[in-house]
Amino acid sequence: MSRNKPGATHRAPASRSSVSLKSLAEHLGLSQAAVSFVMNRSPNAKSIPQHTQDLIRKAARELNYRPNHLARSLRQQRSFTIGVLVPEISEGYAALVMSGIEDHLLQEGYFYFVVSHRHRADLLEEYPLLLQQRAVEGLIAVDTAIAEGLQIPSIAVSGHREVPGVTNIVLNHARGAMLALEHLYKLGHRRIAFIKGQEFSSDTAIRWQSIQDSAAALGIEIDDRLVVQLKGESSSPELGYNVTQQLLGSGAPFTALFSFNDVSAIGAIQALRESGRRVPDNVSVVGFDDIQSAAFQNPALTTVRQPLRQMGMTAAETLLQRITNAGQDSYPKEIVVEPTLVVRASTAPIP
């Protein structure tokens, strides 16, 4: 199955124990300082003639010298590492934000630790501390209520509490709610059901408030019997499925459903279908987020799109700026991004 090609040692001689600055300097008959200056293109290197510089770089290449990042971090008090705190590593929301974060971060030479707290209070408390012990230079919390009193610059993606030292990156929820409700309103819907998010979700309160405001502005009345709330920790569509059954059980009629997010909307559609209702013929459904699979549902999901990747990139970019400009203690308290309505096939005019 696998052959050992005899002449295939095209890699460098794989220096068993990795070479250190010390061994490299000895090999060259120079001081560690000289080598360090040259390798880092430090201003001090100007006292080293070009010829010697070339020799140093050549030897470094040949011996495959790679400076130990730990040692450098310790000395410089700079780790080029940040921490990312998410509720859970899964397909939807967090994954998209993380991919945006990574995009910007790696490009700037930073690495990051990911930790997921799964809404456990002890982990929420402990992880930021552990991350700081590991000398991260900043923290990005995704959909996570961040504790006060952090020593390092922090960004909260979808954070809404005003915490000293924290930049919140938030969606314009007023607009998001209005886009969705206006769309339904224009299709003739008046009896609209709502699925609220769990208490622990950062966006739950603000989104619900925005919905109430938009509904009032449009003259849509919200029937309490048509409002349910997701229950449970998991991020599976099942949660949406469950509360939709509850909604159907109440007997109150509705022609549209606006769900807290796409994942729950997907579960909701399944429940509607099983109850004999067709989407969008009998009930229109609007989701929120526009996760990757939203476009490939059947019917394809109409949803309020959050620019999640963009939010991740902005988070990383802002964080690095704050780290680099440390000292200035002015920093943005809030950055607002705009939603868009993506109309697909899960909404239609009232029957």
Added chain:
Amino acid sequence: MSRNKPGATHRAPASRSSVSLKSLAEHLGLSQAAVSFVMNRSPNAKSIPQHTQDLIRKAARELNYRPNHLARSLRQQRSFTIGVLVPEISEGYAALVMSGIEDHLLQEGYFYFVVSHRHRADLLEEYPLLLQQRAVEGLIAVDTAIAEGLQIPSIAVSGHREVPGVTNIVLNHARGAMLALEHLYKLGHRRIAFIKGQEFSSDTAIRWQSIQDSAAALGIEIDDRLVVQLKGESSSPELGYNVTQQLLGSGAPFTALFSFNDVSAIGAIQALRESGRRVPDNVSVVGFDDIQSAAFQNPALTTVRQPLRQMGMTAAETLLQRITNAGQDSYPKEIVVEPTLVVRASTAPIP
């Protein structure tokens, strides 16, 4: 919107510049060594009487001492950090494996760096080196061809090449293919279309080989016109959509489709539907992986389940074992996990 509760300073006095071992020792009037022994419960601490130990721990708590992990790692030559290399974060497959990895890792006190290479050859080459520079103690590559000559223990989830130093965690593909084909066979299907994975996907070759073997064993003939291959880097269902259109364009009739993975199966179903075919009434579709959203497709997807989370956990567990037992150079070359067939609503007897 946000209130400042005046009496809310229930946290410790937030010691501005974090306390070091040195300052803690000075504060106590003891040597750094003594404090270190006690804090680490080192055997050396037996020479420190209980009373002093209590004093040390009390002071550490009060001053909120947190040892600098960088310094410790440097000294001990142990970073308690590993690297995880994935093609892309925002995808069903990798996300599930990562969540398994994290589960085991964090629990054992390890942290991890994630990097995604997006199939770029330069990154594939560079990232393992950068990770080693950052002193990771091991590497887990997910669905990624790992380079030879790594200095550290490595695990390849869905790796199939035999590389020295690497443990492959693989699915029993022979069984996976057989489960799916047998299922279709029993439903009466004989004209079956196939979507193969991209060349760069680790599982593509073995899975296709297994399919051919199973088909032969069952007496199913594979029509070349009914075999297409995913094209493109992205992990969106669109790729499956595209090749299914191609399949339909060929005009060759088929009653079932076995797709490389769930994501492409979802796109395929969309294409089938748009062509006027109904799933499963006219065409049965089987996916592979059982990603989270598979159960919530319409129709719910019949698929070969890979225990992805389990594979991640096993990867982490095996890696930590190999790290801990460093020295022994015996290690598992391959760990096989078993698939299961999850029958849902996308398959039915032939029309």
Added chain:
DNA sequence: AACTAATAGTAAATCGCTTTACTTGAGCCT
């Protein structure tokens, strides 16, 4: 010839911890 300036570096401290080898004083024994 003496002084200055530039060139080509080097020695050593430092980051914050761990860990080995040693010291100091007290108590006990003979």
Added chain:
DNA sequence: AGGCTCAAGTAAAGCGATTTACTATTAGTT
């Protein structure tokens, strides 16, 4: 009184870099 053991620590090296403050040699100037 001298030696031995034990308790309770301490001093200092070392992990692998970076960085500040020097030094030794040569060349040029007056």
